[in-house]
Amino acid sequence: MTNREKNDVRQFDRRQALGLMGAAGLGMASAWGEQVAGAQAAPPPNPNAPVAPWEPSTSAPAIPTWRTELKQLAPNVWTYIQAGGPNIPTGGISNALAVAGPDHWLAVDALGQPFHTKAFIAAANKATGKPCGRLVNTHHHGDHVAGNQFFLPVEIVSHEYCRDEVVKMAAAVPPGAKFPKREGGADGTEDRKIAIPVTTFSDRMTYRVGNIVVEFLFIDPAHTWGDIVAYLPAEKILFAGDIFFNYVTPYGHNAHISKWIEVCEKINKMDVNVIVPGHGPLAGKKELAQMADYYRALIPEVKKRYAARMTPGQAAADIKLPKYQNWRGPEQLVNNVVRLYAEFNGTLISDVLVEANTKAAQEYNALKAKRV
Ligand SMILES: [Zn+2]
Numbered sequence: 001m002t003n004r005e006k007n008d009v010r011q012f013d014r015r016q017a018l019g020l021m022g023a024a025g026l027g028m029a030s031a032w033g034e035q036v037a038g039a040q041a042a043p044p045p046n047p048n049a050p051v052a053p054w055e056p057s058t059s060a061p062a063i064p065t066w067r068t069e070l071k072q073l074a075p076n077v078w079t080y081i082q083a084g085g086p087n088i089p090t091g092g093i094s095n096a097l098a099v100a101g102p103d104h105w106l107a108v109d110a111l112g113q114p115f116h117t118k119a120f121i122a123a124a125n126k127a128t129g130k131p132c133g134r135l136v137n138t139h140h141h142g143d144h145v146a147g148n149q150f151f152l153p154v155e156i157v158s159h160e161y162c163r164d165e166v167v168k169m170a171a172a173v174p175p176g177a178k179f180p181k182r183e184g185g186a187d188g189t190e191d192r193k194i195a196i197p198v199t200t201f202s203d204r205m206t207y208r209v210g211n212i213v214v215e216f217l218f219i220d221p222a223h224t225w226g227d228i229v230a231y232l233p234a235e236k237i238l239f240a241g242d243i244f245f246n247y248v249t250p251y252g253h254n255a256h257i258s259k260w261i262e263v264c265e266k267i268n269k270m271d272v273n274v275i276v277p278g279h280g281p282l283a284g285k286k287e288l289a290q291m292a293d294y295y296r297a298l299i300p301e302v303k304k305r306y307a308a309r310m311t312p313g314q315a316a317a318d319i320k321l322p323k324y325q326n327w328r329g330p331e332q333l334v335n336n337v338v339r340l341y342a343e344f345n346g347t348l349i350s351d352v353l354v355e356a357n358t359k360a361a362q363e364y365n366a367l368k369a370k371r372v
Contacts, residue, residue: 313363
């Protein structure tokens with residue numbers, strides 16, 4: 001067994017274990033960093049049932065390894081990229097942005113684990129020589145907002161939809177909850193309170209941070225119904241949040257996939273040189289187009305099987321996308337198939353399709369187990 005295989009098996013075991021823990025009283029809202037600990041709480045359903053990992057391929061294009069770093073992109077602009085690569089777990093490991101003005105710096109996204117958020121804040125404080133003065137969340141997923149609490153008392157800003165979803169997340173966190181222990185992420189003692197955005201907008205909001213213009217734009221539903229991007233027109237930098245996964249399989253459990261492709265096309269028409277993904281290494285338009293190509297390749301495969309009346313679980317187990325097999329988390333395809341089926345049959349909603357995901361994952365796992 002290669003290291004990669006061992007690693008994937010370990011990850012699967014961990015996710016399976018988390019699923020079992022959910023039944024025992026530890027809730028899990030997402031495999032991507034939204035775990036909630038609290039023995040007294042009824043466990044929320046797991047929207048992303050664990051799915052058997054795909055084997056890496058020697059014939060598919062390899063992916064690079066990238067390290068955790070605060071990287072300067074322009075004067076007073078940094079991105080905080082978190083490590084990933086073939087043997088490095090990437091679930092819930094996201095990126096952030098820091099833009100410094102004369103008195104404080106503006107943060108875009110809060111990351112999802114206490115150690116990660118604290119390391120980002122410390123690195124940006126050191127680089128800028130100033131404290132953080134404002135935080136903007138690109139969307140509501142735990143690996144982008146669970147760290148909000150460590151930024152307080154700064155103002156937290158988001159799209160209206162994002163705030164509504166964070167309010168629901170906060171209501172699901174029981175009193176006394178802790179961040180579950182996670183190697184390199186949390187030691188299990190940190191209190192967990194979801195800090196809710198206090199300022200919202202629906203289309204666009206512009207901040208001037210010193211002499212840097214930062215435009216926050218909602219383009220259309222994509223990865224969620226409330227994704228915003230941070231656009232720095234003078235610097236030609238765009239922080240895409242989870243509209244962009246680079247070398248990581250795009251995670252579509254809240255997505256409108258066909259609109260997501262259109263949003264990628266719109267971003268690629270903007271005057272931009274550097275695009276920071278929500279997950280994966282720093283990139284540009286070519287890599288964003290490559291991610292949209294993943295969905296362009298997936299859609300006809302799903303359509304064929306939808307027309308043949310296969311279930312989403314059967315379709316997911318049957319589809320092969322060799323070109324993308326070495327991206328991290330290729331088995332996330334199951335959630336993407338569920339979303340596409342809902343688009344095709346007109347039942348797509350902004351919420352995660354928990355029941356359909358669970359059913360598809362069970363069916364997919366059973367079919368994959370038979371083929372081993
Ligand atoms: Zn996300």
